[in-house]
Amino acid sequence: MPPFLADPIVIIICGVILVVGGIIWLRLHPFLALLLGAFAVAMMTPAAAIEQFAIDRGMSAQAAAQMADRHVGERIAEAFGKTVGTIGILIAMASIIGKCLLDSGSAEKIVRSLLRLTGPKNAPAAFFGGSFFLGIPVFFDTVFYLMVPLAKAMAARLGKNYILLIMAITGGAAMSNSLVPPTPGPLFLVSEMKIPIGMMMIGGTIVGLFTIAAGYGYAVWANRRWPIPLRDSIDAPLEKIHALAAQDESRLPNLWLALLPVLIPLVFISASATIDSYYADANHPLLTLIRFLGEKNTALTSGALAALLILAFRNRGSGSSTNILEPVSASLMSAGVIILITAAGGAFGGMLQQTGISTRIADLTSGYQMALIPLSFFITAIVRTAQGSATVAMITAAGILAGVATDANLDYHPLYLALSIACGSKLIPWMNDSGFWIVGKMSNLTESEVLKTFSPLLTIMGLAGLLVIMIGAKLFPLI
Numbered sequence: 001m002p003p004f005l006a007d008p009i010v011i012i013i014c015g016v017i018l019v020v021g022g023i024i025w026l027r028l029h030p031f032l033a034l035l036l037g038a039f040a041v042a043m044m045t046p047a048a049a050i051e052q053f054a055i056d057r058g059m060s061a062q063a064a065a066q067m068a069d070r071h072v073g074e075r076i077a078e079a080f081g082k083t084v085g086t087i088g089i090l091i092a093m094a095s096i097i098g099k100c101l102l103d104s105g106s107a108e109k110i111v112r113s114l115l116r117l118t119g120p121k122n123a124p125a126a127f128f129g130g131s132f133f134l135g136i137p138v139f140f141d142t143v144f145y146l147m148v149p150l151a152k153a154m155a156a157r158l159g160k161n162y163i164l165l166i167m168a169i170t171g172g173a174a175m176s177n178s179l180v181p182p183t184p185g186p187l188f189l190v191s192e193m194k195i196p197i198g199m200m201m202i203g204g205t206i207v208g209l210f211t212i213a214a215g216y217g218y219a220v221w222a223n224r225r226w227p228i229p230l231r232d233s234i235d236a237p238l239e240k241i242h243a244l245a246a247q248d249e250s251r252l253p254n255l256w257l258a259l260l261p262v263l264i265p266l267v268f269i270s271a272s273a274t275i276d277s278y279y280a281d282a283n284h285p286l287l288t289l290i291r292f293l294g295e296k297n298t299a300l301t302s303g304a305l306a307a308l309l310i311l312a313f314r315n316r317g318s319g320s321s322t323n324i325l326e327p328v329s330a331s332l333m334s335a336g337v338i339i340l341i342t343a344a345g346g347a348f349g350g351m352l353q354q355t356g357i358s359t360r361i362a363d364l365t366s367g368y369q370m371a372l373i374p375l376s377f378f379i380t381a382i383v384r385t386a387q388g389s390a391t392v393a394m395i396t397a398a399g400i401l402a403g404v405a406t407d408a409n410l411d412y413h414p415l416y417l418a419l420s421i422a423c424g425s426k427l428i429p430w431m432n433d434s435g436f437w438i439v440g441k442m443s444n445l446t447e448s449e450v451l452k453t454f455s456p457l458l459t460i461m462g463l464a465g466l467l468v469i470m471i472g473a474k475l476f477p478l479i
Helices: 006-024 030-044 047-056 062-070 071-103 107-117 120-134 140-158 163-177 184-192 197-227 236-247 255-278 284-293 296-314 327-354 357-365 370-385 390-407 415-424 433-442 447-475
Strands: none
Touching: 006 327, 006 357, 006 415, 030 071, 030 327, 047 062, 062 107, 071 107, 071 140, 071 296, 071 327, 071 433, 107 120, 107 140, 107 255, 120 140, 120 163, 120 197, 140 197, 140 255, 163 197, 163 390, 163 415, 163 433, 163 447, 184 197, 184 390, 184 415, 197 415, 197 447, 255 284, 255 296, 255 447, 284 296, 296 327, 327 370, 327 433, 357 370, 370 390, 370 415, 370 447, 390 415, 390 447, 415 447, 433 447
């Protein structure tokens, strides 16, 4: 193979062309396109790059050599399986929660209560702010899974603004997930750059509020420019959603009962995160129980069981309608496709990482003497765009810039560098990002619709964050 073809940038360009071209021009199913892209990238990646990738992640030289000698199919399957292990149960349980929230009338009850509180005009803004604060203790995908049924029920009741509500959920949760601890990316930045966690939480929240304001402006414009209707699907049939919207209030569950499937995972996960942050060494039996229930897979499973019990309770006395097999089967059919596509995206992203793209970017920027805040932002953005994971992009950029943040005599607090890395991780979500497929498939959007809405939304929010950070570093250096 010619030497230039071994360059990580060339490999990534080839993989991107194959995936995007396969989906848009050849009309391949995303699962197949992503898997073919993963095979192409894996076969083009030299063994030396794979060895170096493994060594950089703490493997011994012998283990790294064994990894490089493995068949490309094995490496792809490992990355595929790792992604399934991370998101498989979450997607399945969340799909059951969403189906049961819709079928039991719980989502309709929550929507009606929210409309009474905010009014129809302010509902999208309430979704934006709510998803931001939910995204602080809970992962982005979990927040999205829990709120999508509410967006569908709200869109059915309003008769419009479906894509605005979807963007409100994704924008708010995505920003808080990268800006505010205790999610993994911000926690890593806090550790590497020696920033007090409380300062990162306050700074991330302030910057996040500015970014969601900018994101809301774009979401309103995009909703007018590309009005996308609520579509029929196996797990959320329009006929059933509209029937629930027309139901009398007395036939809907109580609000506290309707919220239970959402509150159970939210409370358990939040409590566990708080304990891990402030009482990591404590071994009290109650704390141990909360840690067990707060593990994300356990928490979502608990929420799904609660949702199924509520559905069965609401349908009691209706003959065979107490059977919960149909909603579980329908939700798992939908979840299975999402899991496969997302896992293929994870395999593609994993193969991109093995090319050594992080080291290549570090070499390209080593002598670049531009301001550190925008430099950290764009390094993170390049890594995110290249390999798809916001958390990996943040960790990579922190590894490059942590020494500067802790050793150099900066004119501002390292907090601003950390925040710029967090905002840079929002650019540019596309087909190698599992979140791209989760948003698209669970919202029943086409790939081009996601590229017109979700991708520019996060990009605009990230750029707005960079602007706020640079102004803040100048006016309030905190040193």
